[in-house]
Structure formats: structure tokens, C-alpha cells
Amino acid sequence: MSEIPGLRSAAGEQQGRQIPPASLARLTIYLRALNSLLAEGIERVSSDELAEAAGVNSPMLRKDLSYLGSYGTRGVGYDVQYLNSQISTALGLSQDxxxxxxxxxxxxxxxxxxxxxxxxxxxxxxxxxxxxxxxxxxxxxxxxxxxxxxxxxxxxxxxxxxxxxxxxxxxxxxxxxxxxxxxxxxxxxxxxxxxxxxxxxxxxxxxxxELQILAYHAQRAQDPDLESGPRARAAQ
Amino acid sequence: MSEIPGLRSAAGEQQGRQIPPASLARLTIYLRALNSLLAEGIERVSSDELAEAAGVNSPMLRKDLSYLGSYGTRGVGYDVQYLNSQISTALGLSQDxxxxxxxxxxxxxxxxxxxxxxxxxxxxxxxxxxxxxxxxxxxxxxxxxxxxxxxxxxxxxxxxxxxxxxxxxxxxxxxxxxxxxxxxxxxxxxxxxxxxxxxxxxxxxxxxxELQILAYHAQRAQDPDLESGPRARAAQ
DNA sequence: CAGTGTGAACACATTCACAGCA
DNA sequence: TGCTGTGAATGTGTTCACACTG
Structure with missing residues (x-):
């Protein structure tokens, strides 16, 4: 178990590309979730599980990870330890x-x-x-x-x-x-x-x-204004 | 000076529409800037000046304000006090x-x-x-x-x-x-x-x-990697 | 065949140029 | 004339369906 995919070009792969800012912010959340899993001794996660733990949906998680490279195993999932270290180095957290x-x-x-x-x-x-x-x-x-x-x-x-x-x-x-x-x-x-x-x-x-943004939504929630068509639920 | 535009339907106008999240976040910054101007006793601002004070460009500021309504005076600018109160009520800050x-x-x-x-x-x-x-x-x-x-x-x-x-x-x-x-x-x-x-x-x-996001950019800045075409300057 | 990786469709945000008004 | 307000164009982010692989 936990065979590690091709190690050649250790931190390389598609490192040259910029990670989109929105993905970057979420990658730090995945890192947090991976650290928790690591602490619990869990060795593998699927994108569904990790997405759940990070509070996003799984296609988004997979797309985000795809900006770094292909670090999962199809049909199986991700090695927690390995993915953790890949994201860490991509984010520049290996240096002090x-x-x-x-x-x-x-x-x-x-x-x-x-x-x-x-x-x-x-x-x-x-x-x-x-x-x-x-x-x-x-x-x-x-x-x-x-x-x-x-x-x-x-x-x-x-x-x-x-x-x-x-x-x-x-x-x-x-x-x-x-x-x-x-x-x-x-x-x-x-x-x-x-x-x-x-x-x-x-x-x-x-x-x-932050409080002002909350106030705006709270105000709208209490006044049953023109709550138009698409349910406006601000994502976490 | 400071003649106040049409007061009918006091806090109404296009209140029904949702303010886009990105604009909402910036409106709080404009509010901060307007409060500063107010404290300095300044009564009018142009979109250029206010944008400068808020650290954005002026078309964006005008577009953001346009989600609330038309509270400026063409050829003149905005009444600081009035715009301040309009944004405040739009954000739900009039209640405690x-x-x-x-x-x-x-x-x-x-x-x-x-x-x-x-x-x-x-x-x-x-x-x-x-x-x-x-x-x-x-x-x-x-x-x-x-x-x-x-x-x-x-x-x-x-x-x-x-x-x-x-x-x-x-x-x-x-x-x-x-x-x-x-x-x-x-x-x-x-x-x-x-x-x-x-x-x-x-x-x-x-x-x-936040620190991890900074670390990512700092890492890229120090490694002169594949700094591709468009200057990747993360906006404030 | 379960679950990853991704191109293509869609939705949202930003920029720009300029029409419209004081 | 000067500056606001906005539609149209561009760019970015998200969703989705599905091809692909271990």
C-alpha cells in the first residue's frame, strides 16, 4: 500500500505555471485537512472525502490539485503523506x-x-x-x-x-x-x-x-425583500 | 454645493438586486475611505480620488457604486456625506x-x-x-x-x-x-x-x-522560474 | 469499475470605451 | 467640458460530464 507515484523531477512537474489565486487559497485548506488526516493516522483519501473535509465539492478539489500535477491514483485516491508534501513544496513551505x-x-x-x-x-x-x-x-x-x-x-x-x-x-x-x-x-x-x-x-x-459583509447578508435575510430566483446562498 | 439627488424611495432604488460578493467586499473599503474624508472635512470626491484612496481603479469603483444606484453628479463627483450614508444603509449598517x-x-x-x-x-x-x-x-x-x-x-x-x-x-x-x-x-x-x-x-x-499565500508568492519571486509573459502582480 | 484528471460549457468579475448629463 | 453611469468585450473561476487508468 501507499506506493508513491513517479518521483522523477521531485518538486518539478508543472511548477512553472502560476496557480490561480482562488485555487491557491483553497490549497492551504486542503493542507490543513491533510494534516488532520495525518494526525489521525489515515493514509489514503479519495477526492470526495478530502473535499468533504475541506468544505468544497470534489470536482473543484480535483481541478485545484491538477494545477500542481497528477499526484493521485485513479480508482484509488491520494496518498495523504505524499499529497501533503507535494502541496507543501508547491506552496513554498519547505523552506523556513x-x-x-x-x-x-x-x-x-x-x-x-x-x-x-x-x-x-x-x-x-x-x-x-x-x-x-x-x-x-x-x-x-x-x-x-x-x-x-x-x-x-x-x-x-x-x-x-x-x-x-x-x-x-x-x-x-x-x-x-x-x-x-x-x-x-x-x-x-x-x-x-x-x-x-x-x-x-x-x-x-x-x-x-468581515462583520460588515455579515451584516449585509443578515439584513437581507431578515427583510424578506425581493428574494429573486436563484437561491443566494453565499458559499463557505 | 452638496445638493442631494432625488430622495424619493429613501433606501430603495435597486436595493432588490444582490450586490456581487466581490463588489460588496470593496464597498466596505470605500466606506472606510469616505469616513476618512469626512473626518478631514472634505465634502466632495470624484471617482478618481475615491478610487485612489481605496486602492482600486476608478472604472471599478463606479461599477461597484452602480449596483447601489446613481448617487453621483455627472461632471462633479460624489457628496461624501451622502454617498457614505447610501452605502451604509445598503450594507445594513443603519441598524445596530x-x-x-x-x-x-x-x-x-x-x-x-x-x-x-x-x-x-x-x-x-x-x-x-x-x-x-x-x-x-x-x-x-x-x-x-x-x-x-x-x-x-x-x-x-x-x-x-x-x-x-x-x-x-x-x-x-x-x-x-x-x-x-x-x-x-x-x-x-x-x-x-x-x-x-x-x-x-x-x-x-x-x-x-494568509502567510502561506504570501510564502507562495515569495518563493516564486526568489526563484527566477518560468516568469512567463503577463506580469503576475497580485492585486492589493 | 471506482475514482482521478481535464476539456468544454457556463457563470462571474474586471476592464474599457463611450454615451449621457450637469 | 468633465465626470458619472453602463453595455459590451475580455478575462478568470467554477461546474460538469466523461475519457482514462490502475
């Missing part, structure tokens, strides 16, 4: 990512202590704050550094990603500092539009936006 | 939303104290935790309630939305309790796929997913 968190308020501390990072190949290597009362305190295994030392500490810790967990007002200037220090991947929780150069990747999470 | 936060760890506390909620029409009315050491403590204006009292407290506080900020392992059962207690809008930060009935709206934020 060193994350700096800027802002050690509740959110920054929550992120610093979030086990989901460590367990999925991200190491938090620095934590910054501007508040003198917070600087120097310990959060988990980390000591909070002063933002003044941003560039220095980023260099020393060889951080290659950053998370912005600071108030909106100071986000742009700190973002600029991160970029100047050579960071090219930033995840921002600040509720502002950040200006960045082309070569920098920025992703944003805005919790108020 | 009462949010319960389940989980008073660092993340839950960060959310409870997040000024972006209060300022945008969301009131945090309850905060729950399972840990006896945390129950009873104060976070901002709130006292942490025991999860055992979930249904009771949700009823008393008339919460109509919930945020799940709990570990993956207990998310599903708490989600079920929320649903049983009549909550139909849930924002989950737990890194698991949640099972929900059709009438419940669920949105998910997964920070590890």
Missing part, C-alpha cells in the same frame, strides 16, 4: 519562513502565541512595539524589541516576512520601514490602504470588513 | 449590530478592544471564555462570562452576531451552540472547516492561510 510581528498589543501577542504558525512552518523571530512599557517584556519565548531597532533586529533575525498589527495611523510609515529593510511579504491587519512598491506582496485582513 | 465574542484569549481580547468595531456600528455586548481564571475578569467595559451561560447571556444581551476566537478543537461545538441559540451570522478565526445549517452565514479568517 521567519516572521516578524510589528505591534505587541493584544493582536500582536495573539499572533505571536498562535500555535498555528509554528505548526505550519512559520517561525516568529521578532516582535516589536513602540510603547516603552511593553518593550522588553516577554511574550512566549520572545522579548519585545523597540520599533526604533526595526531594521537592525530584522537583519539580525533574518526575518523574511512581516505582520503589521498596529493602529491605522502608524501603519503606512511602519510599512515603509519594513520595505526599506528589505521585507517583501507583508500581512497587514491595519484598516488602511497601504502604498507599496510593485515587488512587495501585501495581504490584508480587516475584521470590520 | 450586537456582537458576542466567544473566547477571551489574546485574540478575543484584541477584538473586544478593537476601536474599529465600535466606530463602524458594531457593539461588543458579550465576551465568553471557558477558563475559570479568565471568567469574571474585566476587558474594557465588559466582564467575561462563562461559556456555560452562552445561551442565557446571548438572549439577555440580544446579540445578533458572534465571533469565534477559540482553539480549533472546540470551535465546532461552540458554533453549534451559537446556532442553537439563534445566531445566524458568525465570523470564525478557528482554523477548521465548520459545519453549519444553510440559513447561517459564516465567514472565516485564517491567518496561517
Amino acid at each position: 519562513w521567519r516572521v516578524a510581528i510589528v505591534g505587541a498589543g493584544n493582536l500582536g501577542r495573539a499572533l505571536a502565541g498562535y500555535s498555528g504558525f509554528q505548526s505550519r512552518g512559520f517561525e516568529v523571530v521578532a516582535l516589536f512595539d513602540a510603547d516603552q512599557l511593553i518593550v522588553g517584556t516577554e511574550v512566549g519565548w520572545l522579548r519585545v524589541s523597540p520599533v526604533q531597532d526595526l531594521a537592525t533586529v530584522l537583519g539580525r533575525t533574518r526575518a523574511n516576512m512581516a505582520v503589521l498589527a498596529v493602529p491605522a495611523g502608524v501603519a503606512q510609515s511602519l510599512c515603509d520601514e519594513l520595505v526599506d529593510a528589505g521585507i517583501t511579504s507583508i500581512l497587514s491587519f491595519a484598516p488602511v490602504v497601504l502604498q507599496i512598491p510593485d515587488h512587495v506582496q501585501l495581504r490584508k485582513v480587516d475584521m470590520a470588513t | 449590530w450586537r456582537v458576542a465574542i466567544v473566547g477571551a484569549g489574546n485574540l478575543g481580547r484584541a477584538l473586544a478592544g478593537y476601536s474599529g468595531f465600535q466606530s463602524r456600528g458594531f457593539e461588543v455586548v458579550a465576551l465568553f471564555d471557558a477558563d475559570q481564571l479568565i471568567v469574571g475578569t474585566e476587558v474594557g467595559w465588559l466582564r467575561v462570562s462563562p461559556v456555560q451561560d452562552l445561551a442565557t447571556v446571548l438572549g439577555r444581551t440580544r446579540a445578533n452576531m458572534a465571533v469565534l476566537a477559540v482553539p480549533a478543537g472546540v470551535a465546532q461545538s461552540l458554533c453549534d451552540e451559537l446556532v442553537d441559540a439563534g445566531i445566524t451570522s458568525i465570523l470564525s478565526f478557528a482554523p477548521v472547516v465548520l459545519q453549519i445549517p444553510d440559513h447561517v452565514q459564516l465567514r472565516k479568517v485564517d491567518m496561517a492561510t
